[in-house]
Amino acid sequence: MPTDSWRESIDAARDRRCDMFPMAMETPERTSYMSFTTPYLEVPNVIMGRIEAPFIERLSDMGDRPVGVVDGYAFAELLKQRYPSLQLVPVGSEQEGLRQLQNGKLAGYITTLATASYYMQSLGLADLKVIGRVPADWSLAIATRNDEPILHNIMQRLVSSLTREERENLESTWRNLRIEERVDYTRFWQILIAGLVITALLVYWNRKLGRLNRELAEANEALSRLSVTDNLTQLGNRSYFDREFPRSFQWCQRHKTGFAVAMVDADHFKKINDTWGHEAGDQCLQALADVMREHFRRETDRLSRFGGEEFIIFTSYEDASDIMDRLERFRTAVANRQCDTCQGSPIELTVSIGLAYGVPEPTGSPAEYLRQADQALYAAKGNGRNRLEARQTGRKT
Structure with missing residues (x-):
């Protein structure tokens, strides 16, 4: 059944116009109208950026810049819960999100590594790249309408019959895009300068501490002498x-x-x-x-x-x-x-x-x-x- 967006696909499943999704992520809301097999594929999530964008270590590095995600994706709900300050912008489809990223309307775009690989190759998006890893993967399963238990049982048996080698082949087929980690020299210099400042402070503090220790040792020695010295004659007491x-x-x-x-x-x-x-x-x-x-x-x-x-x-x-x-x-x-x-x-x-x-x-x-x-x-x-x-x-x- 052809649809123009993932949101339309979800609506079709809810209205019983769609019987099955070969790949879908289970959410509490979706279980009200669909049944899910056990997950058979873990798909890594990444954040895409333009070719000149620096590599980011965490999603919070995006600050208040707009980050796109397909409207209706289960993963979008998870992102809103985990990163409430992240400026998520819903888009209608993967193609739309990648085009907006390419045109500068988005600073980043979150998708799966496999999806990014497919569309970058099919659409010729050479000016985009993966700039970071999202610290959570999609657990994909087969989803069937929950009023068809026989269909669900058939799909569950299919998933259960997959061997370890077949699962690994599926994962290797999907993981075919390399994350490019470019050095952010601005951060490098910031860290270097901070390191030099900290080193200088440590040297200063060590010298000051050494001087204080010497003064303390001298004071203790003087106190030790005073404790065994007669005040009047300065002989031993x-x-x-x-x-x-x-x-x-x-x-x-x-x-x-x-x-x-x-x-x-x-x-x-x-x-x-x-x-x-x-x-x-x-x-x-x-x-x-x-x-x-x-x-x-x-x-x-x-x-x-x-x-x-x-x-x-x-x-x-x-x-x-x-x-x-x-x-x-x-x-x-x-x-x-x-x-x-x-x-x-x-x-x-x-x-x-x-x-x-x-x-x-x-x-x-x-x-x-x-x-x-x-x-x-x-x-x-x-x-x-x-x-x-x-x-x-x-x-x-």
Whole structure:
């Protein structure tokens, strides 16, 4: 039965003037007057464009430009649901749609790959090409009028009898047009420029992040130093002593070398505070710390303010007489150095020192050395102050 358009064919089937379509796509509306076999052919859908049109990756790239599709095609209903912003323009037939595309009335035209191939060859449309793939295929079946179940059963048996090879031959016959993917250099340059901008931003951010990381590391290092530094004297504080004292002892214990700990106490310091005030007392402690730093500069020397006017020096040594000589020189330097105060009157300051020394035994403990140094300091104070008292605690070197 000849018709002028697909819309006329649909109307003829609805009016029972057409008994069968050899190829049709099932829709809910069509099942009210036609029965469909199982699909026997999957036909790819494409979007056609003029020869100068760039390849598109997705239908949304068409924007608000008019895109033609045959009026009444089931696929048109699906497109309206999936792409509501797509500007679909119904056309009467495939020929009309392709001609409108050729004449510039349409920016694109959606059809099947097989249909496009047929009409481009038969109509000589050399100035058109496939510019994109529509992400859905037509599932084509044989449609018969639904009041003829015998006819439907015959067609269903025919479809069911098709072998896999016959189905593949049908598909290969229909898929004979190549999609041309031309490079859209405008988009290429846009992507390239965007990539360069992103790369520049990443380089800038990495450098900034590196600088921030360095600043953060320096700040953390400064905080770490502050956490173990006495604010007044800038020597190690009690936390520093608690961390370093056992480490130093264990190192000497492992290497079987001499370990010495000296407790240093400023003599009559309470009298200085009571007479000259706490500010003058603080200046005396700072001066004492300066002298201590001048005399104990070796790599293994550790200096700490233990609390109040009490200080601790601990270190390793090879010769016991050497550590005693260093402590005596330090004691003498303190006694010979007057502490200048803000009142302008110099204050004389002396120190008492208690020393514990020796090579640590394998079962020895740093606490024992500290206890012996404290007893030696007590003896130095009892014997007149401004002196050094020593206790051998471990083995001789």
